Amino acid sequence: MNNLLTDLEHRNAALEQKVKDLTEQINQKDRILEENQTEFNRLKDHLVQMEKMAMLGQMVSGISHEINNPINFIYGNLPYVEEHIEAVLKVLETYQSVYPSKNPALENVLEETEIDFVLEDLPRLVESMKVGAERIRELVLNLRNFYRLDEAQMKEADLNAGIESTLVMLHNRYKQKIEVIKQFGDLPPVECHINQLNQVFMNLLGNAIDALLVKELQCCEENNKTSVSDKKKIAITTQKIAEDKVSITISDNGLGISAEVKNRVFEPFFTTKPIGVGTGLGLSISHQIVTQTHGGKIYCFSTPGEGSTFVVELPIHQSQKLAPEKLTETSNHLSMAKKN
Ligand SMILES: Nc1ncnc2c1ncn2[C@@H]1O[C@H](COP(=O)(O)OP(=O)(O)OP(=O)(O)O)[C@@H](O)[C@H]1O
Numbered sequence: 001m002n003n004l005l006t007d008l009e010h011r012n013a014a015l016e017q018k019v020k021d022l023t024e025q026i027n028q029k030d031r032i033l034e035e036n037q038t039e040f041n042r043l044k045d046h047l048v049q050m051e052k053m054a055m056l057g058q059m060v061s062g063i064s065h066e067i068n069n070p071i072n073f074i075y076g077n078l079p080y081v082e083e084h085i086e087a088v089l090k091v092l093e094t095y096q097s098v099y100p101s102k103n104p105a106l107e108n109v110l111e112e113t114e115i116d117f118v119l120e121d122l123p124r125l126v127e128s129m130k131v132g133a134e135r136i137r138e139l140v141l142n143l144r145n146f147y148r149l150d151e152a153q154m155k156e157a158d159l160n161a162g163i164e165s166t167l168v169m170l171h172n173r174y175k176q177k178i179e180v181i182k183q184f185g186d187l188p189p190v191e192c193h194i195n196q197l198n199q200v201f202m203n204l205l206g207n208a209i210d211a212l213l214v215k216e217l218q219c220c221e222e223n224n225k226t227s228v229s230d231k232k233k234i235a236i237t238t239q240k241i242a243e244d245k246v247s248i249t250i251s252d253n254g255l256g257i258s259a260e261v262k263n264r265v266f267e268p269f270f271t272t273k274p275i276g277v278g279t280g281l282g283l284s285i286s287h288q289i290v291t292q293t294h295g296g297k298i299y300c301f302s303t304p305g306e307g308s309t310f311v312v313e314l315p316i317h318q319s320q321k322l323a324p325e326k327l328t329e330t331s332n333h334l335s336m337a338k339k340n
């Protein structure tokens with residue numbers, strides 16, 4: 001009898017263990033299912049997003065192509081308009097000095113048309129038309145580049161030299177106002193479209209300069225001072241970070257980026273700058289150039305009020321493209337960025 005009881009107890013314990021194991025297995029399967037479902041939803045959202053971007057891309061490249069021709073007529077002809085206006089003004093001035101008018105009808109017309117103001121204002125109008133046409137041209141060029149990034153062949157290039165030449169182009173915007181600290185590492189030649197990467201450096205450095213100048217403006221308004229005590233700085237560091245990749249880090253001690261804005265900085269047309277100042281394309285173009293065209297990665301870290309850091313990682317050879325950015329990695333990086 002005792003034996004039977006012990007046997008039953010053993011069997012019972014074994015059965016309980018089996019039920020426990022099975023429940024654990026079911027729970028584990030549920031967890032896997034849930035994870036798969038989440039991953040599936042994420043991939044689905046990503047696909048929808050990509051499809052939207054592709055459609056937007058087709059539309060944008062079509063429209064920008066259509067705008068490109070007429071704006072080139074305007075832009076190309078404005079220097080001649082300027083020359084012709086100068087010639088007409090010269091003739092008018094000469095007429096006025098050679099034949100100072102005593103004719104009342106002519107005097108009336110001169111007065112009615114406010115000719116002195118017209119003569120003074122005309123060159124200013126042409127100048128502002130030139131600035132406007134230039135802006136449209138740049139915008140169209142950016143839009144076209146956004147969706148036509150992989151045309152020419154890649155070549156080996158010196159990224160430090162690329163950054164130097166970008167700094168030369170930006171010199172007017174930061175000279176005497178911002179200290180640029182260069183910490184250039186010994187980089188091997190990198191297989192890339194250097195023009196496109198220069199565009200990335202230009203966007204990142206341009207944003208850093210904007211953030212520093214806006215911060216200064218805000219501080220001056222708040223404290224009614226002419227300058228801020230913090231020295232405005234941009235640090236550029238380049239280094240070989242692994243056998244097959246290099247990184248470029250651009251930091252500023254400007255405005256910084258709030259967590260809310262940080263989640264959207266790479267979105268096309270997202271800008272916090274006033275209308276007419278920012279198009280909101282700089283970082284989305286840069287993201288596309290770095291990740292899609294070069295198989296690299298771009299990260300954004302920031303402490304609001306203290307500054308921002310953008311890191312670009314690039315493979316040295318295109319055969320060593322960095323693993324495509326996974327959604328999980330992006331969210332990791334975002335949460336890392338939020339912590340910072
Ligand atoms: N270094 C930075 N410091 C603070 N904010 C930044 C920085 N870089 C980017 N941002 C934020 O990200 C937004 C998007 O940047 P992005 O370069 O894409 O567009 P933009 O600078 O506004 O316009 P565009 O570059 O087309 O002239 C900016 O409006 C700004 O709010």
Ligand SMILES: [Mg+2]
Pocket residue numbers: 203206207278282283
């Ligand atoms: Mg920008």
